[in-house]
Each structure stands twice: as structure tokens, then as C-alpha cells.
Amino acid sequence: QSHLVESGGGLVQPGGSLRLSCAASGFTLDDYAVGWFRQAPGKEREGVSCISSRSYNTYYADSVLGRFTISKHNAVVYLQMNNLKPEDTAVYYCAATISYAGIYYYIRAEDYDYWGQGTQVTVSS
Numbered sequence: 001q002s003h004l005v006e007s008g009g010g011l012v013q014p015g016g017s018l019r020l021s022c023a024a025s026g027f028t029l030d031d032y033a034v035g036w037f038r039q040a041p042g043k044e045r046e047g048v049s050c051i052s053s054r055s056y057n058t059y060y061a062d063s064v065l066g067r068f069t070i071s072k073h074n075a076v077v078y079l080q081m082n083n084l085k086p087e088d089t090a091v092y093y094c095a096a097t098i099s100y101a102g103i104y105y106y107i108r109a110e111d112y113d114y115w116g117q118g119t120q121v122t123v124s125s
Contacts, residue, residue, distance in 0.1 A: 001026060005023050006117065022078075032099060
């Protein structure tokens with residue numbers, strides 16, 4: 001069964017860095033736009049960053065702009081997270097949707113067809 005697999009979460013001190021990875025099982029992400037979402041306890045899920053299928057365009061939420069970088073290499077999507085803050089603590093999910101045009105990214109969760117199981121990121125001293 002096709003699904004996504006995230007990895008790279010963990011516990012880090014404020015100001016530290018983590019790199020999340022998102023890979024597909026049962027298909028390849030070559031023609032898929034990918035988004036990273038997160039959900040903290042008691043809060044709604046929010047979009048963090050998105051990338052178009054050919055990596056032409058990217059999106060960042062204001063809360064992570066300048067600190068997070070999304071990239072795609074060899075059909076794996078990465079989210080490099082620098083200068084992490086306690087408010088970045090959440091379960092991070094990657095999501096994918098087919099997009100042959102290559103230039104579109106999708107901010108809404110309902111636009112995505114495949115989701116990973118999530119990886120916990122905890123920022124604490």
C-alpha cells in the first residue's frame with residue numbers, strides 16, 4: 001500500500017537544528033508536490049512549508065520563514081529546521097499530491113492525497 005514515511009524528528013535544545021526527511025513507499029515523489037504540516041497538542045494542524053513537484057516554487061509559513069528550508073533531492077523531500085524554538089514543538093507530517101505541471105505548491109491540507117504517520121519534534125532545554 002502506498003504511503004509516506006517521515007524520519008528525523010527528535011529532542012533538540014532551543015537554537016538547535018534538525019532535518020526531517022519524507023520518502024514514499026510504493027511510489028516515487030518525482031511527480032508529486034509535497035507539503036510539511038505540524039500539529040501541536042491542543043492546536044490545529046498548520047501548514048509549515050510546501051514545494052512544487054519540480055522544486056520550482058516553495059512556500060513557508062511566516063512563523064518559520066528564514067529558519068526552515070524545504071528541498072527535494074532524489075525523490076526525497078527534506079525540511080531543514082534551524083534556530084528551533086520551543087513553539088516549533090509538534091508532530092510533523094509530510095503530505096503529497098500528484099502535480100505534473102511542476103510549478104504548483106499546495107497550502108491546504110485537503111489538497112493532499114497521501115500522508116505520513118508523523119514524526120515528533122520537541123524543542124526544549
